[in-house]
Amino acid sequence: MVGIAGLVVTLGFYWRIVIDLRSTVLFDLGDPLLQAWELAWQRHFLFNGGDFWTGNxxxxxxxxFAFTDSLLGYLPFSLIGGSGPADAxxxxxxxxxxxATLAFIGGYMLVRQLGGTWHAAALGAVVFAWAPWRxxxxxxxxxxxxxxxALALFALARGHGFSLRHGFRPELARPGWAVAGWLIAAWQVTIGFATGLPFVYVLGVIGVALLVVMLRKRKQISRRLWIADGVGAVAFLTVTLLMTLPYLRVVELYQFTRTLGELQTYSPPPQGLITTSHFSWLWSDTAFTAWTWDMEPAPWEKWIFPGLVLLVFAAIGLAxxxxxxxxxxxxxxGVVVSAILALGTSFFHGTFTYLLLWKFLPxxxxxRTPGRLILWxxxxxxxxxxxxxxxxxQSLARKHKQRLVALVMILPAVGALAEAVPVFPYAHPPAMPEGLQQEFEKPGPVVILPMDLTGDSIPMLWSTxxxxxLANGNTGNYPKNWxxxxxxxxxxxxxxxxxxxxxxxxxRVIVVKSLxxxxxxxRSLIRSVDGLPLTKTETRDIVVFTLR
Structure with missing residues (x-):
């Protein structure tokens, strides 16, 4: 039922793409097309082989392919559809x-395992999947x-008999769930390190704390649980290590680095904590969007408002x-520390906060985007x-009927859901120009003009x-030739x-007229080629320049 509820909400919020799954994406034609290309490249590798980490x-x-998060965990989706832009x-x-559906399920399951009622779990599901900053x-x-x-933390908690209400109870341990928790965590890392790297460190802290508790209560810990944790932790660390290798190779080959200037550029200001995007139906044109457009560049990295309903009930939960x-x-x-870290260098220059992690944690x-730590x-x-x-x-249940309690206590989740109702922009990727596929079938690399940061995602999609x-490309890092x-x-x-x-x-250089x-x-369409070693061939949609 939880999965169905999450899916229904997701389909409702994403209705624009639901009614046109093959030719509409949310937001713009930049990162969505890059990630569509990534999933298509995985399919290409699965069916054709080659070097997975070196794309076209x-x-x-x-x-x-390791210039950005690989989304490798979505490899099973490669079995869906065929080749080409529409299937991508x-x-x-x-x-x-x-x-989105999995985040909803994860939030619900985690809260339930930690001792929350289903009303609290419903709030957890909505917030974890649809907090305003998301x-x-x-x-x-x-x-x-x-x-x-969330699912990994849920499974690890269940595997060790842990809840926030009762603490660690070894008699309730389920070794199979412990293994599942480590394996789910390993899968999460294969999505990418933007969220995966902080998760690895969080899991490291949890693992150390878990080891200390288990050693203190070793007489109550079954041998099966020790084995389960050992096998699971080794699997998690092995997958994490294997995932780091291509990225370390990229650093070795290209010396990509993030600068302090970039970090300062992308650090949210303090008001970012109470600023949401104009994509929120409820909060658009309210005090929570007063600073929305004062945070350029990349303002979406600085809108880190977790939600009013969440803040109110979290404050109540303190007492x-x-x-x-x-x-x-x-x-x-943890809330205070993680919020300070999410501000990056905006909190007293980050000298004794974020920069300590930046300098000393491998x-x-x-x-370069501290604001993403708002997840934690x-x-x-x-x-x-x-x-x-x-x-x-629980207090209401002692005095009132269950139906009334359910009606009242579901309101926090409903309120959080209202905050999450989106008004998303959407875009339709342009169709491949006539004649371009024939040019793609010719050997040798080709440049598609225009060639720029976000525009390159379009020819990447066409190439699927x-x-x-292609000489074109759009990722989080850019080599010298580009x-x-x-x-x-x-x-x-x-x-x-x-x-x-x-x-x-x-x-060859191909100019797409419409782009x-x-x-x-x-101007490339009207500049003279006289005296240049070029031949020029023009069709209705494209102009092809070939070096002689």
Missing amino acids: IFGGTENN ILRYNLAFIFA LAHVHHLNLLSTGGI FSAWPRKVRLVLAS GWDAL TTLLLLLLAAGAVTKLA KDFPI TELTAATKAFPSSRSIEALEKHNVR VEKTPYA
Whole structure:
């Protein structure tokens, strides 16, 4: 029933893509098309083999699939549909629906396991899947894919007989669930390190605490549980290590680094904690969107409002809760610490907070968006709020009928759901121009103009039938050949641009007329090729320049 409820809510919120799964994406044509290409590349690898970590973009530069989160955990979706842009969009949209539904289920199951009533779990499900800050990341499948985090914590808690109400009870341990928790955590890491890296460290802290408790109560711990944890932890660490290898190789090959300047640019200001996006139907044009457009660039990384209903019930949960006082203090401390970390360098320059992690935790310096840590603030607030709702439900149950209690105590979840009702923009990827597929079937790398950060996602999508080698590409990192070609082709055709093309072994440039309209690239259609080693062939939709 929980899964059905989560799916129904998701389908309702995502109705724009539900009615047109093959040709509509939410938000824009940037990251959604990149991630559609990623899932399509996984299918291509599954059915055709080759080097998984080297895609057809950036001229086939080595390990370019590890320039961003790989979404490897969604490999089973490769079995859906066929090749080509329409099936790539279908696959992406189905994965998108799955991610939100799984987060809903995970939030519910975690709260129930930790001792919450179903009313509290309903609030947890809504918040974990649809907190207001998540609406701003509707174009980031990797960031919305957090269901595995909640489900892993649920399974580990059940496997060890743990709840917030009663603590660790070894007699209730279920070793099979413990193994499942570690394996689900490993799957979560395969989605990507944007959320996966903090999760690895959180799980490390939990693992150490768990080991200490188990050693103290070792006489009560069954041998099966020790084995289950050993096998599960080894599997988790092995998968995590294997996932890091291609990314370490990328750093070795390209020396990609995140700078302090980038970190400062993407750090949310303090008012980001009470700022939501205009995608919220309830909060649009209210005080919670007063600073929405004052946070450029990339403002969606700085809208980190966890939700008013959540904050109210979390505050109530500090004093009135089903959880013991010590648990509430730990949760409250975690809320404060994680919220401060989510502000990055905006909190007293981050000198004694975020920058300590950035400088000393391995891999943390690859993360440039501190605001995404609001996920952990939300989770801790959720648990505080669940304690309050559980206590209220229990108090009412002593004096009133169950139906009345259910009607009243479901209101927090309904309120949180109202905050989550979205008004999403959507986009239709342009159809492949006539004649482009024939050009893709010719050997050798090709440049598609326009060539820029977000626009390159469109030819990437068009390439998902046969995956020809493109010099274009759009990921979180960009190799030198892409930056050089991007700069040079702004003045194409010219002697400088031809030198850059020859340097990177590109023999063809294809200008898509519909995409260059009203852009500087439109001049490439009218510049003379006299005296240049080029042949020019024009059709209704494209112009093909071939180096002689």
